[in-house]
Amino acid sequence: MDWLNAIVQGTLLGGLYALFAAGLSIIFGVMRLVNIAHGDLIVLAAYLGLTITMLLGIHPLVALLVLVPVMALIGYGLQRLILNRTLGEDILPPLLVTFGLSVIIQNALLEVYTADPQKLQAGALEIASLNIGGLAIGYLPLLMFVTAVIVIAGLQFIFYRTALGRAFRAVSDNQDIAQLMGLNRRHIFAVAMALSLAVVAIAAIFLGTRTSFDPAVGGGRLIFGFEAVIIGGLGNLWGTLAGGIILGVAQAIGAQLHPGWQILAGHIVFLAILAVRPRGLFPRMDG
Amino acid sequence: MADPVLQIRSLDAFYGDFQALFSLDLEVASDGVIAIIGANGAGKSTLMRSISGMLQNRPDSILYQGEPIGGLRADQVAGKGIALVPEGRQLFPSLSVEENLIIGGRMRRPGPWSLAAIYDLFPILQERRHQASTSLSGGQQQMVAIGRALMANPSLLMFDEISLGLAPVIIRQIYEVLPKIIATGMSAIIVEQDISKALEVSSHVYCLQEGRVSLSGQSDTITREQISEAYFGARSDHGLA
């Protein structure tokens, strides 16, 4: 029973990891950019969410109404003003600039909020649970997983059934020719980043209500997102969900075996999959 | 006589330090069709890139409907009503045939060309509309590329080497349809390696050689001899040691 419970919890946790990963996937798909500051942006969003809930006295989930547009705007500005300058043939500039941003964000958060761990309070939602077949499944983790599925379905819809998605795919295929269609790539890239950070906002609220966070946890979230993307296979959002679930379950099983092994177990499963299936389980494009 | 739709005045073009076009002068009459011929490396594609905005030049060196567009970006030029069928087709692999056409029309300029009209012109595309665009044959891809440019309802349509890599029978099919395409109100520039085809559909021809105009004349009166000389620069002064 314990094992079944572990696997269920791990699966639901996978939803959170998929949310971490979805934002990474979008910008890699559209502009081949990997944002090393991604995890720190999740933490930044969590702190902004905290500030919003405190200032407006609202529930964290309601705070999403404010946080999502705010993060989207930050994403647009970040891409347009800074990251667009790094795109080009050389792989170093985007990597090093986003790394620099990661350090700046982490330490700025330390300055403003101190290193004390914080948590978003979701009230009754945190304790309430559903009883299915003898398993207690928390409402919050369930909501988190369902949200992840909805977000990924929504992203798929945007990418494959809307004009914006067509623009994303065209620009990702061939920037020069996309311009002939009247697409301003600097704007399109910025919209992609805005979308990515909108998803980051959602991930952040769930992160913050689930566990406590502090300025230093960004790196870990980036790694989980990255592992979910690689396990699932590049260029496949549903694959990313699968990747997140596999990671979550691996961690849960690790934790069952030994409390200190949770995260290590996830890393080892990741490395194992990397060894036997370097392109991931359901790849649709190459790095 | 109406003003020319496109005027090129002393156009220079550079790739970094390398100069590809030298003080080019060229004109496209409104409703006119001109051909541009020349050997590889003569500067034809550079000219296309300059006009379409993929390469930036001095603003007043390219006048479109009287307006200086030389310094504009490609997406801005597209908004003015200039469309390019690029060299090598260059369809979007991630988009289906229909999506390639739809994205061509995203500027929503008024005009006769719509999805239905394109399918009328090239019925085979309607059959394959949901297929991945790059899974089509070369000739069909060329049709998609042309359709994509037409969807923008341009006033100036440019064809960059559309016969490249295609079988002669396919080339003939496409050129048969060309006059229907360049119907009322549209001007065209046709860049071609296939000189006879270029002369057939155009009223005026320019020959480029090493980044300069080496010949300019009426397509129906120009002689083979003139073309040879202009194409290969047999009378040039580049002395060998």
Added chain:
Amino acid sequence: MTGPASHQIERSTLATRLGLLAGAAVLLALALAPAYLGRADLRLLGEIFLYLSLASLWNLLAGYAGLVSVGQQAFVGIGGYLLFALTIFGGVHPLIALLIIFVAGGLVSMPIAALIFRLRGAYFAIGTWVVAEVCRLGFAQLGALGGGSGISLPVKVVKSIASSRAGREAASYWLALGVAVLVIAIAWLFLRSRRGLALTAIRDNELAAASLGIDIWRTKFVVYSMVGALTTLVGALIFLQKLRISPDAAFSVNDWTAFVIFIVVIGGIGTLEGPIIGTIVFFLLRETLADLGTIYLIVLGIVATIVMLFAPKGLWGAIKHFTGFQLFPLGYRVRLAKGGKQDSASTKRDAEG
């Protein structure tokens, strides 16, 4: 058509040779430092040499092989822990341990490379980070080496290096200086060799390099292993100096990666001289700003980001651009015999060193 001595090919200019002479003099002065510098200054210099080594090594990976690693702390930590394990449990003399650690570092980096080379670009970078995290979490599980809280180097081991405190400080210092000289010498010689030229070709255009028959994978593999071995050695020396190790200190991203990256970026990536300049600037900043804690890191981050955006070749890149000066000659210059003067064009023809 050309006369018998119409041109000469040479590897360095007069300015370079003078610069190298000056450098040799500095080196001599540094080697004699224990004679005239106090303990605190010796420690600081030692730290500078070790950071210089880490920076030069990271630069070799990223600036030349195009392998951007944010996980070199894995090797630093492994080096440190191996030192403690060998001396405490193996009873090995620290200096002998260093040799073993160097070899072990090389051996360990090979399977790691085989695994993470499956990733490219930024994904490779994060992969290196995962490996470092695995090391950190793994070593935290080893109770024998102090688990999560760490362990100190026993007095017995410390004293085996040298009996007097001054002797130990000098030994530590010379080891650090030695390793820095070794690293820079290896880097310089490697880049002058055919393998090194292959590496520069790969960096500039991988596809073209491959079409010339250069085995990309093998070249990168060799570089990664070499850098891994040397980084592990530096790690051992770092913790030999610190006398205490813990998983968080050994595998710290901030200390062994963030600072190193900033040093190389600000100094000038893809040049041998860059890490030297960068280390000097870094320590100047640290000595003046470090009291400000997080603000210091923010400033460092902002400076590095601005440098990367607007002056991607760093400080040395700017110096080289304006003077054409190269301290460690790597390129070839064509000197025209006519009038013995040098073409301004030949200056531009230097390979990017």
